[in-house]
Amino acid sequence: MPWNRRNLIAIEELSRAEIDQVHATAAVFKKTLQRSMKKIPALRGKTIVNLFFEPSTRTRMAFEMAAKRLSADVISFDANASSTTKGETLRDTAQNIQALNADMIVLRHSAAGSPLYLSRLLTIPVINAGDGAHEHPTQALLDTFTMQEHLGSLKGRKVVILGDVLFSRVARSNIWALTKLEADVTLVGPSTLVPHWFADLGVKVSYDLKSALADAEVVMLLRIQHERQTSSHFPSLGEYTSMFGLNKTRASWLNPKAIIMHPGPINRGVEIDSELADSSRSVILEQVHNGLAVRMAALYLCSGGTPEAVATSA
Amino acid sequence: MSQLWITNARIIDPASQRDAPGDLFVADGKFVAGLSAEQKHSAQKIDADGLIACPGLVDIHVHLREPGQTHKETIQTGSWAAAAGGFTTVVCMPNTSPVADTVGTIEYIRNAIEHGSVVHVYPTGCITVGQKGEQLAPAGSLKRAGVVAITDDGHCVQNNEIMRRAVEYAKMFALPIMDHCQDEALTQGAAMNEGVMSTRLGLRGWPHAAEDLIVARDVILSTYSGAHIHLQHISSKNSVDIIRRAKSRGVRITAEATPHHLALTDAALVGYDPNFKMNPPVRTEADRQALIEGLRDGTLDCIATDHAPHTDYEKDKEFDYAPFGVIGLETALPVVLDVLHRQSGFALPDLISFLTCKPARLLGLAAGTLADGAVADVTLFDPGEKWRYDAKAGFSKSSNSPWHGQTLTGRVKKTVVAGRVVYNGDKIAG
Numbered sequence: 001m002p003w004n005r006r007n008l009i010a011i012e013e014l015s016r017a018e019i020d021q022v023h024a025t026a027a028v029f030k031k032t033l034q035r036s037m038k039k040i041p042a043l044r045g046k047t048i049v050n051l052f053f054e055p056s057t058r059t060r061m062a063f064e065m066a067a068k069r070l071s072a073d074v075i076s077f078d079a080n081a082s083s084t085t086k087g088e089t090l091r092d093t094a095q096n097i098q099a100l101n102a103d104m105i106v107l108r109h110s111a112a113g114s115p116l117y118l119s120r121l122l123t124i125p126v127i128n129a130g131d132g133a134h135e136h137p138t139q140a141l142l143d144t145f146t147m148q149e150h151l152g153s154l155k156g157r158k159v160v161i162l163g164d165v166l167f168s169r170v171a172r173s174n175i176w177a178l179t180k181l182e183a184d185v186t187l188v189g190p191s192t193l194v195p196h197w198f199a200d201l202g203v204k205v206s207y208d209l210k211s212a213l214a215d216a217e218v219v220m221l222l223r224i225q226h227e228r229q230t231s232s233h234f235p236s237l238g239e240y241t242s243m244f245g246l247n248k249t250r251a252s253w254l255n256p257k258a259i260i261m262h263p264g265p266i267n268r269g270v271e272i273d274s275e276l277a278d279s280s281r282s283v284i285l286e287q288v289h290n291g292l293a294v295r296m297a298a299l300y301l302c303s304g305g306t307p308e309a310v311a312t313s314a
Numbered sequence: 315m316s317q318l319w320i321t322n323a324r325i326i327d328p329a330s331q332r333d334a335p336g337d338l339f340v341a342d343g344k345f346v347a348g349l350s351a352e353q354k355h356s357a358q359k360i361d362a363d364g365l366i367a368c369p370g371l372v373d374i375h376v377h378l379r380e381p382g383q384t385h386k387e388t389i390q391t392g393s394w395a396a397a398a399g400g401f402t403t404v405v406c407m408p409n410t411s412p413v414a415d416t417v418g419t420i421e422y423i424r425n426a427i428e429h430g431s432v433v434h435v436y437p438t439g440c441i442t443v444g445q446k447g448e449q450l451a452p453a454g455s456l457k458r459a460g461v462v463a464i465t466d467d468g469h470c471v472q473n474n475e476i477m478r479r480a481v482e483y484a485k486m487f488a489l490p491i492m493d494h495c496q497d498e499a500l501t502q503g504a505a506m507n508e509g510v511m512s513t514r515l516g517l518r519g520w521p522h523a524a525e526d527l528i529v530a531r532d533v534i535l536s537t538y539s540g541a542h543i544h545l546q547h548i549s550s551k552n553s554v555d556i557i558r559r560a561k562s563r564g565v566r567i568t569a570e571a572t573p574h575h576l577a578l579t580d581a582a583l584v585g586y587d588p589n590f591k592m593n594p595p596v597r598t599e600a601d602r603q604a605l606i607e608g609l610r611d612g613t614l615d616c617i618a619t620d621h622a623p624h625t626d627y628e629k630d631k632e633f634d635y636a637p638f639g640v641i642g643l644e645t646a647l648p649v650v651l652d653v654l655h656r657q658s659g660f661a662l663p664d665l666i667s668f669l670t671c672k673p674a675r676l677l678g679l680a681a682g683t684l685a686d687g688a689v690a691d692v693t694l695f696d697p698g699e700k701w702r703y704d705a706k707a708g709f710s711k712s713s714n715s716p717w718h719g720q721t722l723t724g725r726v727k728k729t730v731v732a733g734r735v736v737y738n739g740d741k742i743a744g
Binding site for chain 1: 508509510512513514515516517518585586630631632633634635
C-alpha cells in the first residue's frame with residue numbers, strides 16, 4: 001500500500017499499515033547512518049523550514065539533521081526572534097514561508113491543533129513536531145520503533161507510561177501508536193495528571209505504581225512539565241518523586257528484561273533515579289538515535305518519496 | 315393612519331393559547347380586533363398562506379458590540395441580523411468598550427438604538443464598575459436610564475460578598491440580575507468542555523463544575539435575599555438539576571439555554587474549528603439532553619442566542635488564541651425547530667413560547683404577544699422551507715457561525731416591527 005499523505009499531523013489518524021511503513025522506511029535509513037558518507041540525495045533541491053514556536057533541543061536538531069542527511073536545504077526559525085514578537089499571526093508567517101517557495105514546514109507550537117490548521121491553509125506539506133498537549137507523532141513513531149527493536153512484535157506486550165500524562169503530547173501519540181500495534185498499555189501517575197478520561201482511548205488507567213509496573217516490559221517515563229501546569233496539580237516535586245519516581249526498588253518490579261524509556265529532557269532525581277537513567281536497561285539515547293532515522297522517513301514519505309524507492313535512494 | 319392585514323396564516327400565540335388559522339389586523343402599529351371595509355381596502359395586505367404567524371421573537375441575550383467594537387457588529391447591523399432571524403426584541407449585553415456601567419454610556423446606546431435599529435433593543439447595565447467584580451455599578455441610576463437588567467456577562471462576579479450585595483441592592487429596584495455562571499479559578503486557560511474530547515484533542519478542559527458552583531451560589535443568594543437572579547446560557551446537566559430543585563422550593567431563579575448548547579456537543583470540536591469555541595463550551599450528549607428536558611419540564615424558562623460576533627481575522631487562528639463566542643440571531647429559529655420540534659417532539663406553540671412570551675415576561679418587556687392593543691410585532695415563517703445558510707452573506711457584520719454552509723429547515727419570510735415590515739424574506743426595509 002503506497003503512502004499517500006502529504007502531512008503528518010497525528011498518529012490517531014494513521015492506520016497500522018502506515019505506521020509499519022514509516023518503521024520500514026526508517027529501518028532502511030538507519031543503515032545509512034553508519035556510513036562514512038552519510039548524505040543521500042533523496043530531497044536534493046528541496047527546502048524545509050523548521051518553524052519552532054516552543055523551545056526544543058532534540059526534536060529540532062533531529063529534524064534539521066534528518067533533512068540535511070536527505071540533502072535538503074534547511075532553515076530553522078526561532079519564533080521568539082521573529083516578527084511574531086511584532087504581532088504577526090501564525091497564518092501570516094506560514095503563508096510568507098510558502099510564498100518564499102519552501103517545500104515543507106515542520107511545526108512545533110504550543111497550541112493544540114495548529115498543525116492541522118496550517119495544513120488546511122497551505123498547499124505544502126506540514127509535519128507536526130509537537131502541538132500543545134495534543135500529539136507528537138514522530139516521537140511515538142521513534143518510540144515504537146525502538147520498542148520493536150528490543151521486543152519484536154508489541155502485540156500483547158505490557159507497556160507502562162508513567163508520569164504527567166495530562167499535559168503530554170508524547171503520551172497521547174504513544175497511546176494511539178501502541179494501541180494500533182496491539183500493545184497492552186497502562187497509564188500510571190498522580191490522579192490529577194492521569195484523568196480517568198484516558199480509559200476511553202483504549203488503555204488502562206492506574207494509580208497503583210506497584211501493580212502497574214509488575215512484569216511490564218517497557219516503562220516510558222514522562223517529564224513533569226512545570227511550565228504547563230497550574231500550581232494545583234500535585235503538592236511538590238519531592239512528593240512526586242517519593243510517590244512515583246522510578247528508583248532501583250521500583251525498577252525491580254519490572255520484567256527482568258524490561259527497557260526504560262524517556263522522551264527527554266530528563267529531570268534526574270525527579271521522575272528517574274540518575275543511575276537508572278544511565279543503566280543498561282535505559283534506551284534513552286537509542287531513542288534519540290532512532291529519532292533521526294524516523295524523521296528522515298517522515299520527511300521523505302511526506303515529500304512524495306515512495307517506500308519502494310527508498311532502497312535505491314538510500 | 316396605516317394598516318396591515320395578514321391573512322391566511324396559521325396563527326400561534328402561546329401567550330393567549332391561540333393556535334388556529336386566521337387573520338391578524340394592525341392599525342397604527344398595534345394589533346386590533348378587525349379593520350373596517352375602508353381600512354381593509356387601504357391596508358397593506360400580506361398573504362401568509364402556508365406560513366406561521368407568531369409574536370415577534372424575543373432574545374434576551376445578544377452582544378451588539380456598540381460602543382467600541384463596531385468592527386464586529388453595530389447596533390444597526392445587529393438589529394438587521396435580528397430582523398432577518400425573526401427577532402423583533404433583543405436585550406443587549408453591557409460588555410462593550412467602554413462597558414455600560416454609567417448613565418452616559420446607556421444614553422449613548424439608547425441614542426444609537428433610536429437612530430440605527432430596525433427592531434426594539436433594550437440595554438442592560440453592569441453589575442460592577444468596569445465589570446471588574448469589585449465595586450457595585452450604580453444600578454438605580456442605570457435603571458432610570460433605561461436598563462432592563464444588570465449583568466457582568468462574560469465576567470462572572472467571583473466575590474460572593476459583592477454578589478450578595480448586588481442582588482440585595484438590585485432587588486430594591488425590582489431589577490433582575492443576569493449571571494454568567496463561571497468560577498474562573500476552575501477555567502484558567504480552558505478552551506473546551508473537560509472530558510474525553512478534550513483529552514483526545516489535548517485542549518485544556520473546562521469542567522461543568524465551574525458552572526455548577528456558581529449556579530448553586532446564585533440559588534443560595536437568591537434564597538437568602540429573595541432577589542430574582544436569571545442564569546444565562548446554562549450548559550450542564552448538573553446545573554439543570556440544581557435549578558430544578560431550587561425551583562421546586564420556590565426560589566426566584568430563572569434560566570436560559572442557547573440554540574448551540576441545545577444542538578451541539580463537544581464532538582463538534584474534532585477539527586479545532588474556532589466557530590465551535592464558545593463560553594460556556596458545548597458539552598456532552600447527556601448535558602444536551604438534560605437541557606432539552608429542562609425546557610420540557612419548565613426548569614429552563616427560555617431560549618436566548620448569546621449572539622456574539624467576532625470578525626474572521628479574530629476567529630481564524632489557533633484554537634487556543636481565538637475568542638469565545640458565535641453568532642446566532644439568523645439561525646436560532648431553524649436550529650430550535652430542528653432540535654426541539656422535529657427531534658424532541660415539542661409542539662410548535664411550546665417552542666414558540668420559549669422565544670416570545672416567556673423571555674418577555676421574565677424581564678417584564680412589552681413584547682411576545684399578539685393580543686389586541688399590543689405593539690404589532692409579528693414573525694412569519696415557513697417551518698418546512700430548506701435553505702443553505704451562508705454566514706458571509708448574512709446581515710450580521712460577522713460570520714462566526716457553527717452553521718455556516720449548512721442546510722437548515724425553517725425560514726423567516728417576513729418580520730414586522732410595530733406594524734411595519736422590516737424584513738421581507740430577502741432584505742431589510744430601509
